[in-house]
């Protein structure tokens with residue numbers, strides 16, 4: 001199951017120490033896992049999921065892929081790129097109405113050849129069935145990838161990612177006590193949870209909630225738990241997971257999904273200027289701010305080795321230029 005993947009990215013992604021930044025937080029050592037440079041049309045965490053999802057689409061004999069997201073969806077941009085490589089037609093259902101000028105991820109999705117449908121207030125795939133039926137009537141066989149690529153197949157990408165990290169830690173004689181990351185549709189969190197259990201990593205996951213709105217009626221923790229429960233058995237993990245095994249840090253998402261706060265804007269500039277690494281205005285600036293806030297307030301034990309799992313998102317910077325630029 002775990003070897004059944006279609007090669008799309010450059011793996012392993014680098015594991016690096018943030019030496020300059022760590023100097024400002026003397027009680028901690030900060031590391032970063034560079035999934036912002038997975039290599040697929042500017043990279044990001046969805047590449048790992050897509051290696052399994054595209055493989056499944058091809059195995060099922062599909063010729064078309066349908067998925068959904070916001071206009072600045074990194075998931076959608078990486079999905080179209082993956083489809084281009086695999087020779088699949090790609091339909092994207094994107095929230096809102098068509099803007100006059102395409103920018104950021106929307107522009108890239110367009111360049112990569114997406115068939116784009118604008119779906120108004122729906123940005124989480126509510127209209128996928130309608131599009132699938134229409135494509136079926138015209139003779140297409142579609143493979144539906146849910147919002148964020150977050151199902152068990154997609155999550156397998158992050159089970160494998162834990163194995164990859166474990167090897168890197170072994171080679172560099174490093175241990176990681178906490179992994180901070182942005183959690184939104186939950187597939188990354190589900191995969192990491194399963195991977196940590198399967199490969200016995202002694203690390204605490206610290207997922208930061210990015211989007212307080214529910215996804216098709218479900219909270220993130222419910223979505224994660226459902227993937228983890230069905231996945232544990234398939235991966236021979238002998239453990240009974242409950243909601244209390246699925247952590248989630250809330251409170252950093254008060255501004256709402258896609259709204260960058262002053263604090264987030266300031267860490268985006270801080271990391272760029274200290275380490276030459278770009279965060280994004282929707283996911284990783286929020287999660288990175290939350291991590292630094294935890295360190296400043298000593299919410300985790302002193303002396304800990306802390307990893308930020310960078311999940312990508314850089315193209316959205318251009319769409320948010322007005323809000324990111326310092327004036």
Ligand SMILES: *Cc1c(COP(=O)(O)O)cnc(C)c1O
Pocket residue numbers: 044045046074075148150182183184185186187188189280283284311312313
């Ligand atoms: C999709 C995405 C996430 C969240 O991953 P989920 O699996 O949806 O929880 C985090 N960061 C970036 C940049 C993303 O594009």
